[in-house]
Amino acid sequence: MGGVTHVASETFKGVEVVRAFGGKEYEEKRFAKASGYNLRQSLKLAKVDEISTPFIQILTFIAIAVLLWIGLSTDIRGGMDTGDFLSYLTAASLIAKPLRQLTGVNSKIQKGIAASQSIFEMMDEEAEVDEGATALQRAKGRLELKDVCFRYPGSDRNALNNINLTIEPGETVAFVGRSGSGKTTLVNLMPRFNNVSDGQIMLDDVPLEDYRLADLRRQVAIVNQQVVLFQDTVAHNIAYGDLAGVSEDDIIQAATAAHAMEFIEKLPEGLQTQVGEDGVMLSGGQRQRLALARAILKDAPLLILDEATSALDTESERYIQQALNRVMKNRTTLVIAHRLSTIENADKIVVMDQGQIVEVGSHQQLLEKDGAYAQLHRLQFSEPSQV
Ligand SMILES: Nc1ncnc2c1ncn2[C@@H]1O[C@H](COP(=O)(O)OP(=O)(O)OP(=O)(O)O)[C@@H](O)[C@H]1O
Ligand SMILES: [Mg+2]
Structure with a gap:
């Protein structure tokens, strides 16, 4: 049954993609397949169910018949009188019903086992390694x-290869490079969403693994490339997790800095408006501004912005950039941006290609070097549509 609901819910959620890309037939086939499989499994179950009951019944009555047959002979009955024998027989035949019920229990157990398999698979996933003992209040x-x-x-190949990079406290470092060059992979190593396969990352000269995981993650505010919102109110989506319990004033302040307040005010119930499942009620830019507000509210020493303003129009982006410039002060910021205009002021620009760093320097230095960055820059600024 899980398969059928899974396909159905995926199709409903992705209905726009299904429509736009002509996926109707494909989804119909997928549904028919899942449904057919479900039907076959149910039939199998019904068959076992329907065979086992009469089978057990026949067995029981054969047993009673044998008992009766035996009971007819006085030699075997021994000292037992007819009354005793009859009560014995009655007791024996009463077993039949609980026995039949037992077969029902079995099929229920089988169903339960099948359903629990996927739960156990999930539970068998390895837990995050959290062996660090170093406490950390606020990192530099x-x-x-x-x-x-x-x-x-x-x-079968490394997503990142021999990355060497030092970032001083308070610096803003931008990562640029082709799609798939490893930018997201690299920044996701900082809050230890993944652990390095080789080499080491140090925060304030201590390896990341030595910190307590919760402490480390408190140091990082991140706006992911794919904004995730929860089926809850706007306010709860901004003040999420550890931030739950902050005052409404703080939420409004963060939302204002992220230029989110202007649209939140227009929502039917303001901050208390439900955003719908996965934030379907909001536009891409609005979702991004909520995620930014969430990160600003966290006020962590390490800020990671992965394409955090990519869904905004140029004007909103400029406003937010000003707000961000203020937020980025006094904290280390890692920015990933395809629009190069947003990162020209970064202290360092890191150009990546195929999991490796190919260039590091300031905007000016890299333009003068006339390498990969200069080429990217020329490409973007010669095509007005991309600016
Ligand atoms: N969860 C994953 N499992 C396996 N491979 C992955 C996973 N995520 C990314 N990759 C691979 O790692 C490489 C780097 O991906 P990454 O997401 O870091 O690129 P990116 O530079 O952020 O690209 P973009 O600019 O499109 O966001 C890609 O080749 C990608 O296919
Ligand atoms: Mg990415």
Whole structure:
């Protein structure tokens, strides 16, 4: 049954993609397949169910018949009189009903086992390694990456290769490079969403693994490339997790800094408006501004912005950039952006290609070097549509 609901819910959620890309037939086939499988399994179950009951019944009555047959002979009955024998027989035949019920229990257990399999698979997933003992109140924000390599499980090549990079407290470092060059993979190593396969990352000169995981993650505010919202109110989506319990004033302040207040005010119930499942009620830019507000509210020493303003129009982006410039002060910031205009003021620009760093320098230095960055820059600024 799980398969059928899974396909159905996926199709409903992705109905726009299904429609836009002509996926109707494909989804119909997928549903028919899942449904057919479900039907076959149910039939199998019904068959076992329907065979086992009469089978057990026949067995019981054969047993009673044998008992009767035996009971007819006085030699075997021994000292037992007819009354005793009859009560014995009655007791024996009463067993039949609970026995039949037992067969029902079996099929229920089988169903339960089948359903629990997927739960156990989930539970068998390894827990995050959290063996660090070093406590951390507030980091200064110095990051040092030494020969960092990373490979996704099941992949046959490294997503990151020998990354060496030092970031001083308070610096803003921008990562640019082609899609798939490893930018997201790299920044996701900082809150230890993944652990390095080789090499080491140090925060304030202590390896990341030595910190208590919860302490480490308190140091990082992140706006992911894919904004995740929860089926809850706007306010709860901004003040999420550890931030639950902050005052409404703080929420409004963060939302204002992220230029989110202007649209929140227009929502039917303001901050208390439900955003719908996965935030379907909001536009891409609005979702991004909520995620930014969430990160600003967290006020962590390490700020990671992965394409955090990509869904905004140029005007909103400029406003937010001003707000961000203020937020980025006094904290280490890692920014990933395809629009190069947003990162020109970064202290360092890191150009990545195929999991490696190919260039590091300021905007001016890299333009003068006339390498990969200069080329990217020329490409973007010669095509007005991309600016
Ligand atoms: N969860 C994953 N499992 C396996 N491979 C992955 C996973 N996520 C990313 N990759 C691979 O790692 C490489 C780097 O991906 P990454 O997401 O870091 O790129 P990116 O530079 O952030 O690209 P973009 O600019 O499109 O966001 C890609 O080749 C990608 O296919
Ligand atoms: Mg990315």
